[in-house]
Amino acid sequence: MAKITYIEHNGxxxxxxxxxxxxxxxGAVQNNIPGIDxxxxxxxxxxxxHVYVKEDWFDKINKKNEGEDDMLDQAYEPKKNSxxxxxxxxxxxxDGLIVDMPYxxx
Amino acid sequence: MIKTDALxxxxxxxxxxxxxxxxxxxxxxxxxxxxxxxxxQCIELYPDKPIYDIPAVPECTGxxxxxxxxxxxxxxxxxxxxxxxxxxxxxxxxxWIVKTSKGTLFTxxxxxxxxGVGSFEPRKFSVEGHEKFxxxxxxxxxxxxxxxxxxxxxxxxGGDSALDWAIELSNNCNVNLIHRRDEFRGAQATVDxxxxxxxxxxxxxxxxxxxxxxxxxxxxxxxxxxDDDKKIENLKTDYVLGFFGLIMQLGPIANWGxxxxxxxxxxxxxxxxxNQKGIYAVGDICNYPGKLKLILSGFxxxxxxxxxCFKLARPNEKYRFEFTTSSKxxxxxxxxxxx
Numbered sequence: 001m002a003k004i005t006y007i008e009h010n011g012x013x014x015x016x017x018x019x020x021x022x023x024x025x026x027g028a029v030q031n032n033i034p035g036i037d038x039x040x041x042x043x044x045x046x047x048x049x050h051v052y053v054k055e056d057w058f059d060k061i062n063k064k065n066e067g068e069d070d071m072l073d074q075a076y077e078p079k080k081n082s083x084x085x086x087x088x089x090x091x092x093x094x095d096g097l098i099v100d101m102p103y104x105x106x
Numbered sequence: 107m108i109k110t111d112a113l114x115x116x117x118x119x120x121x122x123x124x125x126x127x128x129x130x131x132x133x134x135x136x137x138x139x140x141x142x143x144x145x146x147q148c149i150e151l152y153p154d155k156p157i158y159d160i161p162a163v164p165e166c167t168g169x170x171x172x173x174x175x176x177x178x179x180x181x182x183x184x185x186x187x188x189x190x191x192x193x194x195x196x197x198x199x200x201x202w203i204v205k206t207s208k209g210t211l212f213t214x215x216x217x218x219x220x221x222g223v224g225s226f227e228p229r230k231f232s233v234e235g236h237e238k239f240x241x242x243x244x245x246x247x248x249x250x251x252x253x254x255x256x257x258x259x260x261x262x263x264g265g266d267s268a269l270d271w272a273i274e275l276s277n278n279c280n281v282n283l284i285h286r287r288d289e290f291r292g293a294q295a296t297v298d299x300x301x302x303x304x305x306x307x308x309x310x311x312x313x314x315x316x317x318x319x320x321x322x323x324x325x326x327x328x329x330x331x332x333d334d335d336k337k338i339e340n341l342k343t344d345y346v347l348g349f350f351g352l353i354m355q356l357g358p359i360a361n362w363g364x365x366x367x368x369x370x371x372x373x374x375x376x377x378x379x380x381n382q383k384g385i386y387a388v389g390d391i392c393n394y395p396g397k398l399k400l401i402l403s404g405f406x407x408x409x410x411x412x413x414x415c416f417k418l419a420r421p422n423e424k425y426r427f428e429f430t431t432s433s434k435x436x437x438x439x440x441x442x443x444x445x
Contacts, residue, residue, distance in 0.1 A: 037369075039223045039354050040147070040151055040152075041399065043151075043152060043155065045147075045151035045152050045155070046151065046353070046354070047351075047353075048353070048354075069287065069289065069291075070264075070265070070291040073263070073264050073265065073285075073286060073287075073291065073350065073351070074229055074350050074351035074352075074353070076229070076232060077232055078286055078316075080334055103232075106229075106353045106354065106355055
């Protein structure tokens with residue numbers, strides 16, 4: 001279980017507990033947190049669950065999967081700390097994780 | 107004006123199987139899709155990814171599934187309108203008038219939306235003021251490469267489209283190629299060629315840069331690009347091309363007076379009809395209690411919507427439920443031997 005904070009582009013905070021083994025994307029979708037579309041349902045085939053991971057967390061979470069950067073090329077305003085939230089697996093180590101959501105996904 | 111019993115919007119698996127169901131029960135249909143090929147998400151997003159939950163098909167890729175569905179439609183003559191987006195759906199008595207982005211007009215009692223997550227559209231630039239140059243000097247696809255001759259063209263993106271056009275246009279244009287990181291996702295031979303042309307100064311390559319600002323009032327004069335360390339470069343340019351892949355947008359569907367919630371259309375589970383009589387939604391785009399976004403659900407939904415279409419297309423006939431194993435009528439439609 002990990003407490004994860006999702007921050008919408010307008011600054012609205014959502015802190016929820018997400019079960020281990022789920023992805024950060026699923027944590028948002030299951031809790032009806034706006035800002036993550038996840039059009040392809042987590043198959044790393046789109047870039048609509050794009051988040052910015054706070055700098056101090058970026059190195060702590062699992063590394064990018066092969067192909068993830070290819071999809072991020074197609075995201076809205078990708079940055080250095082961009083990730084696809086469907087590729088971040090939740091574990092106890094992620095307790096306190098903060099992700100920022102882009103202005104829009106599509 | 108094309109007259110048809112049913113118009114299907116979307117040529118993904120659900121749209122294709124719905125067409126099959128319509129033809130089996132003796133109705134005409136035509137299919138419109140904004141992509142330039144048949145298959146929808148299966149072909150655009152995951153052609154090579156295996157799918158394991160199609161009934162009676164232990165494993166197949168998105169491309170194989172699409173090809174099998176196309177094969178299943180072979181007995182029937184179905185007209186596809188590809189690279190066309192349905193822009194307008196208007197009521198006309200007991201019919202719907204449907205207009206596409208290319209101006210094709212249909213009149214039909216039944217419109218079946220099998221639109222997935224919406225239509226695929228190119229991802230656009232996000233910098234301020236890009237709209238006024240769009241389709242003039244900012245482009246997301248190339249129709250006539252001759253307009254670039256002798257000009258400076260700045261190409262953004264790291265996939266095959268961006269790289270292929272950079273190589274092609276470097277023959278007779280001044281090409282800047284800009285990508286947000288220093289790895290490319292294009293084919294290796296293409297990437298090698300780009301590096302070779304960069305060495306011979308035929309392509310000016312800027313990696314880890316993104317578009318920051320467009321300068322110019324009536325026409326683009328230059329652009330500012332910024333790298334990860336906020337360093338800015340100013341590039342004189344005549345054209346800006348963006349190749350960031352396709353994104354899915356609900357698009358004009360939002361304007362047809364349908365009940366829409368979270369990019370999906372509310373339907374009943376008897377006919378898969380929306381709040382508008384004669385407009386149905388099937389597959390990923392429809393929403394009802396218990397909805398599963400599975401391909402197999404789309405097949406079921408299409409089968410029921412097709413029966414509902416019969417009532418409106420043949421108001422004076424009674425629909426008769428028949429099996430493909432035993433019905434002579436269906437066998438004739440399929441063009442198979444009747445025992």
